[in-house]
Amino acid sequence: MTAESLVNPIATAEERDAEASVRPKRLAEFVAQERVREQLEVLLHSALRRGTPPDHILFSGSPGLGKTTLAMIVAAELGGGLRMTSGPAIERSGDLAAVLTSLQAGDVLFIDEIHRIAKPAEELLYSAMEDFRVDVIVGKGPGATAIPLDVEPFTLVGATTRSGLLTGPMRDRFGFVGHLEFYSGHELAALLMRSARILGVPVEQDGIVEIAGRSRGTPRIANRLLRRVRDFAELRADGVVTLATAQAALKVYDVDAIGLDRLDKAVLMALVSSFGGGPVGVSTLAVAVGEQPDTVAEVCEPFLVRAGLLARTPRGRVATPAAWRHLGLIPPPSANGIFSGGVGAAPDLFTADDEADDRP
Ligand SMILES: Nc1ncnc2c1ncn2[C@@H]1O[C@H](COP(=O)(O)OP(=O)(O)OP(=O)(O)O)[C@@H](O)[C@H]1O
């Protein structure tokens, strides 16, 4: 799976406009994630009743699950202004100080990829979050002075795909942490019904269910597949997204029944046929499929692991019996010996993490 792959959870540059058109604007439109949604509703509405900004909010979760969407919803529900920036975009702490001191009371400041913020800016953010105050350093060396500036009461909304990389002090300053989970097929079907209605795409229920089942639990992928199936239905059929058009379209686009694309399957095939199911190092595996090790490790593997098809073990990557079966092959007895539990049981047997990485 490469950057242009239909099942890559990361948004492409051209995708922004398409996403904006179906992005829920209010909490009530946000599909699923009941726990986060309910907690957020209480947090926001009690703050509105008190007339004070709510605690700072952190959203964590994999790409495409709705973090940016929720940040925009927070601002909309509070009725305040929204300023958006990202960790990597804040190069100097002075840039952040300028943003903070220009906020109006009740504004929401959204910092995407907040785990990538530079240290000096992060420290400036601490005092702004806690005391609504920043010290701006003017001058250099012994003559440098700190000028304290007030910041209007605001709510910081941070988003991160890697909450483990956040520092303790940063995490502690968020009064609310919402962790977004992958969506069930049922939830994605509901989400797709809404998107189809907004886009004016005629659909049949089983066509939608088919797309939902191939979307890897991720709204961004689901909406993307819907747009591609719609294209296909308009060009090659009568424009209606039926089960048959969805299946035919996704065959053309190389997205299989559980959402694996050509590269995902090449990785599995190499693992079971060239390396007897492993264990094999990710670099070796990557060479076998003609890809970069990073692409295999960061783009393909997370879903293969989540789907119970591949395990990362201390000795290398291992195919589970489900991997053989998914490729239409019979797992050898040795594979069954290691993984007697079948799908889902495999990753638990090992520290299913990066330890086995043989990358330099
Ligand atoms: N719960 C939801 N209900 C309806 N649509 C959703 C939901 N969650 C996400 N979406 C849709 O999925 C798309 C991706 O969501 P969003 O941009 O919020 O993801 P993200 O978590 O910010 O991803 P990234 O980590 O890449 O920034 C949006 O277009 C949005 O419309």
Ligand SMILES: [Mg+2]
């Ligand atoms: Mg986002």
